[in-house]
Amino acid sequence: MMRKYTPWMLMLFFLAPILLITLLAFSGSWVYPSILPSFDSDRWMEFLGSSSLGIKPFLISTVLAVLVSLLSASIGFFTSYLLTGKARNWLLWLCLIPFCTAPVILAANFQYFFILLHLSASTVGVIIAQLFIGVPYTFLLFSTYWNEEQLTMDTAAKTLGATPFTRLLRVHFPAAKSLFTIAVIQLFLFSWFEYGMTQYIGVGQLKTLTVEVFKYTQEGNTTVAALASLLLILPPFIAILVIRKVRIAHA
């Protein structure tokens, strides 16, 4: 009996955060102990209209995520070409270190050099700092790409006289396109969701959506935090709705 309802209960559980956050985002107040908050659409208009709230952090987060994802995917793909060499395991290890370290601690360790280079509290600084995780991540993702088949292809192109750069651009890039797209999407989400590093390197000057959500939640400003959260989860949610069904196994 219970088993029959498992998928439905899961659906409710998985959608609960979005449902509660949407309810709170459109509410004026949520007085204890009423379960549902009172509806207030003015709050929403106020939020979107105001320049310091809403749309501005949304745009900052978008630009940051687009730049970081495209740059790290490109640099990561280009450098992963080194995996055709012998030092495979060492290179993978070197990439796992920044990928595994907590971003905020990574940022704290090299913050000194960022201050020296005047990169602290700047957008460029935050982009560079996020590249320090994005590039190794792409490198790791492409470690499965450089298999025997691709290496044979590389040798074939080499024998035909293609330079390394042509091989990368004309032989490998078209073959790796779908993996590249996955890298861009995941890195977009990484940058879009990142808080610790952005806050540390940006010193609170770069107000992304995550920084705003944190600020409002800590202030106890539930409805505004819910609005900012909704803006943060809406793009991935829409993407999931568009994709609808995902194949998870190859039988």
Added chain:
Amino acid sequence: MTRTLAKALFILFVVIPSFLGLSYALGVSFGLIGLGNGAPSFTLSHWEVMFSEGRLMKSIGYTILLAASAIAGAALIALGLLSPLLKRMPGNTLPWFYFVPLGIPPIVAAFFTFSALANTGLLSRIAVKLGMIPDASSFPILINDELGIGVWLTHVMLAFPFFLILFLSSAKTQEVHRLRETASSLGASSAYILRKVIRPIVIRKNAPLLIIWFIFVLGTYEIPLLLGGQKIRPVALVIIDKMRGYSLATIPEGYAMSAFYAVFIMALSFLLVKLISRRYDA
């Protein structure tokens, strides 16, 4: 030429940030880099303080316990749901709602936990409406509590949907239902099937990803910052607190701890590479 450029970019974006950062942290922690007006002089005192001060060691122990228990909790829930879901899943596709939790960042998950489980949160309101508790103060403290229950729940909530998709995918790819049928017709009990058939396929095969998730939780920052208590805090928070402290004396302790953490992560990553490459070669 291309290789040289690739090497240069690799060094610039991968090697320099972690090693320069680590060298600086080591330098400050051993007193070789002076802070403020202090002259550099070698000292072991900051490391001694780190190892002798109970708070820091407690924090390391707590973080490992938190990460391990969150991963174990999430994996157990996902494993428990595997059989009922596999029975109701004829094809190889998953409906969209399974992927919704993957689009929720830690900070929003923390905000959700806060709105749902705080004293004046949704669950407390429902409990009052149902007459289970008289008012908000009778609701158990789950947010900013000393044990970090809210932090743990948020991590389980974030990890379990991911594990579920991962396990379902492995089970489908390896056609677990057929193996199960064969094992059961040969007389294996369901506990035996779980131990000898399902566990090796879904858990051991996905071990590298489980370890990566464990490492992520070790570095947890924004979730305990919002939901954690004050007494025991995870490593990342303690390090940042020490580094940002106004006292110049505690800053090197923060760097000592961060260097310790970095070396620990390096060793763990090394283990991970070994594990992955063994799989890759196989």
